[in-house]
Amino acid sequence: MSRSLGVALIAAALLSGSAASAGGTDPFPYRRGPVTITEHGVEDRGGVLVRDITYQGRAGEPVRAYLVEPARKGHYPALLYLHWFEPPNPTSSRLEFLDEAVARARQGAVALLPDLTFPWSVDVVGDRRDVANVVAQTVRLRVGLDLLTARAKVDKVAMVGHDYGGMYGLLLASADRDRVSAVVAMNVDATFSNWFATFFLGLSGDATIAYEKLFERVDPIHFVAQRGGVPVLFQFAEPDFFVPDSTRRTLVSLAERPKDHRLYPDAGHELDAAARADRQAWLTPHLERS
Known part of the structure; x- marks a missing residue:
């Protein structure tokens, strides 16, 4: 992200507030309800059951997932993990x-x-369909929250997300602030358009600017200031080829409190064992409040 783009995004966020509250509409609309689960297999890992499942999104599309839970029945906190x-x-x-x-x-x-x-198995194409796919992916994750809150019999879920997964996690922390107890965002970008334009589409100049405008209502930078008190831990490698220092500073500065910001020198975009230990320790008290 260029310095000029970072300044423009700050101004837009401060002037217009969260995209989630613009006009009082939900940018990721769906209807809460029961979730259909199909189990394909289960593995017992020393008292922990790893279930290979598919759950149905609200449009009927299948979502492949692991459901991990203690073999012993009980009342447990819940987590949603979103990969890179x-x-x-x-x-x-x-x-x-x-x-x-x-x-x-x-x-x-x-x-x-x-x-x-999206964008793992659905191609980035460079038009409004990309925004629609961000919305659809977010809705599928909201259905995942339905699954978890029902399965674990809890009201709130903690989230861990890395890279694009962390960006979706920040959207959920705003859109579903009543159901999210905490979120860890690892090496996230401030906007979807930045990585799409740079690494998928190779856009430049006016084409980049036009493409960026399409995503304004769904970009994480417009949501971090509207989390309703959901705590966030930002974890960033320093340096990180994919997340410039200016982007990191902009995103963290706009995030409302409570927030924590930790850097991991030379950890790379994948981060490292120190980051893993930090987020495990940070999550523990927030899980207790789930």
């Missing part, structure tokens, strides 16, 4: 946080790890 984009790395999928979710389940928690589809 790094093909062909196998962790560019519901696999990224599986070990982390199993470890948390051993401490007593239920977790959902869905396979995200």
Whole structure:
């Protein structure tokens, strides 16, 4: 993100407020309700059940996911894990946080790890269909919250998201602030259009500006200031090729409190063991309040 774009986004956010509250409309509309689950298999990992499932989105589309829960019945907090984009790395999928979710389940928690589809398996095309796909992906994750709150019998869910997964997590922390207890956002960008234009489409000049405008109502930078008190932990590598320092500073500065911001020197975009330990420790008290 250029310095001029960062300044423009700050001005837009301060003048117009959150996209979620513009005109009083929900940019990710859907209807809450029961969720249909199909189980394809289950593995017992030392007292933790890893269920390979598909759940149905509100439009009937299938969402493949892992549902991780203690084998022993009980009342547990819940987490939603949202993976990064790094093909062909196998962790560019519901696999990224599986070990982390199993470890948390051993401490007593239920977790959902869905396979995200945009832009993983749905192409970026460079027009309004990309915005529609961001909305559709967010709605599928809201249905995941329906699944988790019913499964774990809780009112609130903590979230961990990396890269694009973290950007979707920030949207949910605003759109579903009544159901989110905390969110960890790892190496996130401020706008969807920046990575799409740069790494997928190779846009420049006026074409980039026009494309950016399409996403204004769904960009994370317009939501971080409207979380209704949902705590956020930002985790960033320093330096990070994909997230310039100016982007990081802009996003963190606009985020409302409570917020925490931690840097990991030379950790790379994937982050490292220190970041993992930090988010596990940070999440614990917020899970207790789920």
